[in-house]
Amino acid sequence: MRTCWVVSIAFPLAFVGAGAAAQTPRTAWGDPDLQGTWSNATLTPLQRPAELKDKEFFTPEEAKAYVRARLAAVSGDENIEADKIKGNVGSYNDAWMDRGNDVVPTRRTSLIIDPKNGRVPPFTPEAQRQFDREQAYATAHPADTPEDRYLTERCIVFGGGAAPMFPEPYNNNYYFVQTPDYVTIMAEINHEVRIIPIDGRPHLPSGVTQWVGDSRGHWEGDTLVVETTNQKTNRHFYGVQMLDSLMSDQFKVVEQFTRTARDQIRYRATVHDPVFTAPWTVELFMHPQSGELVEYACHEGNYGLKGLLSAVREEERRAAEGKK
């Protein structure tokens, strides 16, 4: 015990990886056991805010201050009041929100750990030109059809339900079930079930694409490594993070799930796509949750998309009348 104590003083972040192997819970057939209900809610943003410049980690005091400021900034209740002043109907109040109450335990200032600047790497020049064209189109055509809108608004796929798995403002709960042949992760958000065969079977044929891609996993020591390809490309892939981006048909994500402690899964995901000048890697941590997943029926009650499309048509009608 004393040795562990000394080690943890010497390496304050050692809890993230060290000493886990001996106590990794195992399934009846010997695989590391990731099963149970977990959350990846965090206040840490995907990309490092520009004002933090080259600051890679918060001090404990800075982290506390950031948490206070962030909770205030993302308050649904306060945003509704602000919306009303602007004449908008407002969105979810805080009763719906589930962003967590803390930053990641490493106190890193972004979920992106590579590159070092905590930002998504630049596009290649060619990809940048394509991105600019798509953004120009999106500005000119904000809502001709649902295909102009985010996948989340269409209830097709959310950040938590596909690789890389990003937290959402709400419903950040996951239920893991394992068999000798599969690791299966049900995301509460949009009742997405990620089915990850770990029996060595090949990927789907390259022409067959899916909104959540096609995942294959294997164990490397005590880490589950999952490769996802066959991704249906979309410039609005990255869920509620709403990172407008590009994807090519070479898009690939390699994820690593490691049970670093009884109450922690370390999650890492590296995005490979030749549209970027470099691969990039995110890291976040899942913590256990009690209680059952609830049903997130998005499409079945999607009045939002209908309201959005009809409102834009009405705006266009009024604008046309104004011209007459």
Place this chain on the structure above:
Amino acid sequence: MWTKIPILAACLLLSVSVHAQDTRSSDIPRLANGKPNFSGVWQALTTANWNILTHGASAGVPQYGALLATPSGYGIVDGDAIPYLPAAAEQQRRNYENRFKDDPEVKCFMPGVPRANYMPYPLQIFHSDDRLLVAYQFAGAARIFNLGPPQPSAIDSWMGVSNARWDGDALVVDVTGFNGQAWLDRAGNHASASLHVLERYAFAGPDAIDYSATLEDPKTFSRPWTMHFRLYRNPDPRAHLMEFKCVPFTEELLYGEFYKRPEKK
């Protein structure tokens, strides 16, 4: 409530006795803890998704020819009749008339229970010692079977809340917490939010599951009633659930009136 328990128990006993000869199998797959292992890709071989009662063939939508027509088939309901209360029977007739518009399946809404189990699409069960997850291909619906202490339903939902327990080698699943919007088939058979489903899953050999569901809903039915059918394992070693996100295919149907279309020249 207490008066209904014996009726439900009787229905369940009946369903046990019908299939008792099948549940003694010793060659069924088992988990390390000795319980039957339901993991696998499964699918029903019935026409029940068109109509859970025995039915002849009937026309679909004219412009789609044979594509949306109903194939004939035997029903899956014990006694081949649903004991509707009068208003519920009338609702079923209205549903049937509007089935190509109002069936939640048209809109890619989650199919509910028990319908999810006999749609003409596969389901995949992931079963470890004390956990069981059912993933359905249609609409990406999913259920977690809670094998721990029973949990109440927190919210009304399409797929309900499933509390499971073992009865010997059979898995008995108590499903409540429905929102009453799901249909039982394309013929407009239906239930209300008061629906309580008692399912039973029992192996009939290594590659088949005898399934029964007893439906109790005092707002819709005059008594509980039971359906039976068999789920078969997909023997293709490649078989796993592939994605069928049907939401995008319904957008034009649901929101088309608000599309901005290129002006005709």
